[in-house]
Amino acid sequence: xxxxxxxxxxxxIKVLEEQKQENIYDEIPIEESLGRILFENIMSDINIPxxxxxxxxxxxxxxKSVNGASEMMPIITKVAEKIKMNSIxxxxxxxxxxxxxxxxxxxxxxxxxxxMVEYTEKLSENDILMGKTVxxxxxxxxxxxxxxxxxxxxxxxxxxxxxxxxxxxALGIKNIKVHKKLKVGIISxxxxxxxxxxxxxxxxVRNSNSLSLxxxxxxxxxxxxxxxIIKDDEEEIKSTLNEALSKCDIVLISGGSSVGxxxxxxxAIESIEGSEVLIHGIAIKPGKPTIIAKSGDKMIFGLxxxxxxxxxxxxxxxxxxxxxxxxxxxFITALFDTNYHKAMGRSExxxxxxxxxxxxxxxxxxxxxxxxxxxxxxxxxxxxxxxxKEGVSSGEKIKVYEL
Amino acid sequence: xxxxxxxxxxxxIKVLEEQKQENIYDEIPIEESLGRILFENIMSDINIPxxxxxxxxxxxxxxKSVNGASEMMPIITKVAEKIKMNSIxxxxxxxxxxxxxxxxxxxxxxxxxxxMVEYTEKLSENDILMGKTVxxxxxxxxxxxxxxxxxxxxxxxxxxxxxxxxxxxALGIKNIKVHKKLKVGIISxxxxxxxxxxxxxxxxVRNSNSLSLxxxxxxxxxxxxxxxIIKDDEEEIKSTLNEALSKCDIVLISGGSSVGxxxxxxxAIESIEGSEVLIHGIAIKPGKPTIIAKSGDKMIFGLxxxxxxxxxxxxxxxxxxxxxxxxxxxFITALFDTNYHKAMGRSExxxxxxxxxxxxxxxxxxxxxxxxxxxxxxxxxxxxxxxxKEGVSSGEKIKVYEL
Numbered sequence: 001x002x003x004x005x006x007x008x009x010x011x012x013i014k015v016l017e018e019q020k021q022e023n024i025y026d027e028i029p030i031e032e033s034l035g036r037i038l039f040e041n042i043m044s045d046i047n048i049p050x051x052x053x054x055x056x057x058x059x060x061x062x063x064k065s066v067n068g069a070s071e072m073m074p075i076i077t078k079v080a081e082k083i084k085m086n087s088i089x090x091x092x093x094x095x096x097x098x099x100x101x102x103x104x105x106x107x108x109x110x111x112x113x114x115x116m117v118e119y120t121e122k123l124s125e126n127d128i129l130m131g132k133t134v135x136x137x138x139x140x141x142x143x144x145x146x147x148x149x150x151x152x153x154x155x156x157x158x159x160x161x162x163x164x165x166x167x168x169x170a171l172g173i174k175n176i177k178v179h180k181k182l183k184v185g186i187i188s189x190x191x192x193x194x195x196x197x198x199x200x201x202x203x204x205v206r207n208s209n210s211l212s213l214x215x216x217x218x219x220x221x222x223x224x225x226x227x228x229i230i231k232d233d234e235e236e237i238k239s240t241l242n243e244a245l246s247k248c249d250i251v252l253i254s255g256g257s258s259v260g261x262x263x264x265x266x267x268a269i270e271s272i273e274g275s276e277v278l279i280h281g282i283a284i285k286p287g288k289p290t291i292i293a294k295s296g297d298k299m300i301f302g303l304x305x306x307x308x309x310x311x312x313x314x315x316x317x318x319x320x321x322x323x324x325x326x327x328x329x330x331f332i333t334a335l336f337d338t339n340y341h342k343a344m345g346r347s348e349x350x351x352x353x354x355x356x357x358x359x360x361x362x363x364x365x366x367x368x369x370x371x372x373x374x375x376x377x378x379x380x381x382x383x384x385x386x387x388x389k390e391g392v393s394s395g396e397k398i399k400v401y402e403l
Numbered sequence: 404x405x406x407x408x409x410x411x412x413x414x415x416i417k418v419l420e421e422q423k424q425e426n427i428y429d430e431i432p433i434e435e436s437l438g439r440i441l442f443e444n445i446m447s448d449i450n451i452p453x454x455x456x457x458x459x460x461x462x463x464x465x466x467k468s469v470n471g472a473s474e475m476m477p478i479i480t481k482v483a484e485k486i487k488m489n490s491i492x493x494x495x496x497x498x499x500x501x502x503x504x505x506x507x508x509x510x511x512x513x514x515x516x517x518x519m520v521e522y523t524e525k526l527s528e529n530d531i532l533m534g535k536t537v538x539x540x541x542x543x544x545x546x547x548x549x550x551x552x553x554x555x556x557x558x559x560x561x562x563x564x565x566x567x568x569x570x571x572x573a574l575g576i577k578n579i580k581v582h583k584k585l586k587v588g589i590i591s592x593x594x595x596x597x598x599x600x601x602x603x604x605x606x607x608v609r610n611s612n613s614l615s616l617x618x619x620x621x622x623x624x625x626x627x628x629x630x631x632i633i634k635d636d637e638e639e640i641k642s643t644l645n646e647a648l649s650k651c652d653i654v655l656i657s658g659g660s661s662v663g664x665x666x667x668x669x670x671a672i673e674s675i676e677g678s679e680v681l682i683h684g685i686a687i688k689p690g691k692p693t694i695i696a697k698s699g700d701k702m703i704f705g706l707x708x709x710x711x712x713x714x715x716x717x718x719x720x721x722x723x724x725x726x727x728x729x730x731x732x733x734f735i736t737a738l739f740d741t742n743y744h745k746a747m748g749r750s751e752x753x754x755x756x757x758x759x760x761x762x763x764x765x766x767x768x769x770x771x772x773x774x775x776x777x778x779x780x781x782x783x784x785x786x787x788x789x790x791x792k793e794g795v796s797s798g799e800k801i802k803v804y805e806l
Contacts, residue, residue: 030599030614031614031617034618034621034622035622048776048777049608050603050605051605051606055772084594085593085594085595085606085635086594086595086606086607087606088604088605088606103708104593104595104608104708105606106605106606141772145772146772146775146776146777146778147776147777153777153780154780161618161779161780161806162615162616162617162618162619162621162622163615163618163619163710163714163776163779163780163806164618164779164780165614165615165617165618166611166612166614166615166618166710166776166779167611167776167777167779167780168599168614169599169609169610169611169613169614169615170599170609170611170776172599172600172601172602172603172609173599174599174600190488190507191487191488191489192488192489192507192508196433196571196572196573196575196576196577197575197577198575199575200453200575201491202453202454202491202509203454203488203489203490203491203508203509204489205452205507206572206573206575207572208569208570208572208573209569210572211433211434211568211569211571211572212565212566212568212569212572213565214434214565214568215437215563215564215565215566215567215568215569216565216566218437218565219437219438219565232488305506305507307566307569311566330805331735332734332735332736333735333736333764359800361736369458369544369548369549372549373451373549373550373566373569373570373573374451374549374550374556374570375549376564376566376567376569376570377556377557377564377566377567377570397762402733403564403566
């Protein structure tokens with residue numbers, strides 16, 4: 001067994017960033033784009049709006065026509081036309097004239113602003129009293145004001161949100177290129193691990209990590225493939241690993257955390273032809289025995305068995321890799337609720353519960369034993385205490401990453 | 404046309420809560436449960452762990468055997484057995500004895516603690532030096548410590564997270580009851596609205612709201628059905644609304660925001676047999692002309708055409724309804740970056756951009772015209788300024804709801 005230096009979390013992220021798979025894409029209809037990662041920059045080939053439009057129901061005028069108008073001293077304008085929603089105004093507006101215009105209606109020639117209907121009064125079919133001055137462009141959404149032709153609208157590597165779909169529709173775009181959904185193979189190892197629907201004997205443990213990993217994979221926008229439970233045997237691990245590598249882009253092996261099991265996983269990975277172990281051990285707690293390797297352009301992650309370690313490794317490394325490092329970390333700022341001491345030289349993760357008190361958000365650390373499956377259901381998020389820190393003090397401001 | 408009192412946002416939420424559809428469920432395998440809403444409480448019918456297990460690789464002993472042991476003064480114990488992962492220990496440990504135990508291994512009778520392998524040294528196959536004292540239960544995960552038999556593990560109305568799936572697996576649960584996924588019909592109205600893949604003439608606007616609403620519906624965990632664009636005609640709206648109501652649980656009609664269009668939508672809703680308008684007008688900006696009605700146990704939402712209004716109404720009302728009001732509001736606390744004045748008597752929504760500065764998060768409001776489709780792509784979230792407030796001051800602490 002080769003000896004590897006334990007890597008810092010930041011180094012690991014850098015190594016992973018260098019490996020990111022980014023040259024494969026799908027071309028998909030925008031209807032199916034929610035949560036996908038843009039492969040290309042989206043530029044607008046039109047102005048939005050592509051015509052000057054009113055933002056209110058009212059009367060389109062030249063603003064000079066109502067110079068000095070007020071509720072007490074309204075000014076009369078002659079109605080030139082009643083503009084309809086879906087049509088081009090026919091009449092040009094002159095000073096002293098106005099055309100009724102609905103919200104979204106096209107501004108007539110000669111008009112530069114709209115007086116809201118609330119500030120007008122019909123004297124007759126043709127005469128309208130206006131009780132308010134307007135400035136040029138008031139209540140008008142002018143050509144290209146929202147989006148200019150040629151403008152960069154959405155950048156490559158953006159994860160498409162619901163309203164981005166509306167934006168793409170407004171641009172008249174039918175299909176977009178997005179990064180291919182990665183396929184994630186999930187393997188559990190351990191002689192003591194049994195299927196979750198089996199009844200455990202003393203000494204046996206139900207497989208919970210595979211299902212958590214399937215869920216996290218799905219949530220991250222990749223496609224999980226569950227390869228089940230493999231006995232703690234190098235040859236068996238190797239053969240399932242090879243099968244998973246042939247079908248998936250990423251393979252996750254969640255093992256027991258005993259030394260023996262870790263040895264078999266690393267040996268199996270090293271015995272794969274052309275594989276390269278990039279990371280063997282990370283200076284974090286929990287999650288230290290994590291292995292990261294590649295085989296061609298496929299990635300292999302060897303994870304410890306501890307459910308909280310699996311979660312933090314997935315969230316801080318694997319999810320980022322799946323998302324091609326496209327998303328900024330999202331966190332909530334909270335005040336730490338107690339004093340917590342940790343060892344220097346490694347980063348430490350803690351699950352926390354959030355509490356609102358006196359209009360402040362407090363984060364309370366939850367005690368977690370390495371094998372706990374229940375603590376995460378009680379937690380709202382987790383924090384990372386950086387490796388150079390000795391702990392967190394009560395009242396200290398911290399970043400909480402939501403679960 | 405009946406006159407309705409403009410309702411406050413809080414009143415509207417209360418009205419919607421009273422309407423929530425909660426008596427229909429699916430029974431699904433836990434593999435498919437991500438993001439679904441629990442219909443039932445989940446109790447554990449087992450202890451986890453169901454046997455006393457070691458949390459480290461080491462030697463199981465009675466703590467009294469290493470009373471006073473230290474690195475300088477180690478104590479020798481006789482090896483009784485080498486316990487394997489997946490098996491029941493055969494030997495009972497007596498004082499002065501120890502059994503090798505792997506992480507996760509079952510504790511032998513007579514042992515109450517584990518000395519980590521790092522603090523031991525093999526003298527011979529049968530004699531182990533122990534250089535550390537341990538307390539009772541040290542490095543042991545005892546029966547029921549993580550989850551006790553009979554314990555309430557997940558509460559009804561919880562939205563299932565990835566690691567909840569692992570927890571359900573650990574409990575040996577195969578199927579769970581979840582609230583049925585709601586079907587959401589989406590209708591756009593307006594004579595000026597054209598399909599997004601068509602080329603707009605002056606006066607015409609591409610339909611962007613339907614796609615945003617499909618995306619938001621999907622993201623919220625419901626199933627969108629797009630009924631396309633309907634001309635601004637009461638009969639046509641009514642017939643499509645009837646069709647959508649026959650197929651869906653919720654129908655969203657996003658209209659132009661002109662008075663004429665609003666009139667047709669409300670008349671069409673009122674003409675549906677047995678329909679009841681619950682809300683007609685909400686004291687919010689944007690989003691005032693929103694209509695909420697019901698027809699039997701189906702809900703109808705009439706939305707204005709403004710994309711930002713559509714987003715805030717969806718996020719503050721429709722998404723909550725879809726989720727059966729199961730989730731707490733998630734927000735980030737930030738400092739407002741400027742002074743903003745608003746009118747009293749209505750709540751106001753503003754899109755904001757977040758900026759990190761001097762380890763504080765600042766929220767910068769973005770100027771938004773009612774028809775803007777681009778502003779949301781630039782925003783990170785939105786804020787709500789409550790109806791009784793006159794605005795927000797620079798430096799004031801505010802809640803930002805992420806987009």
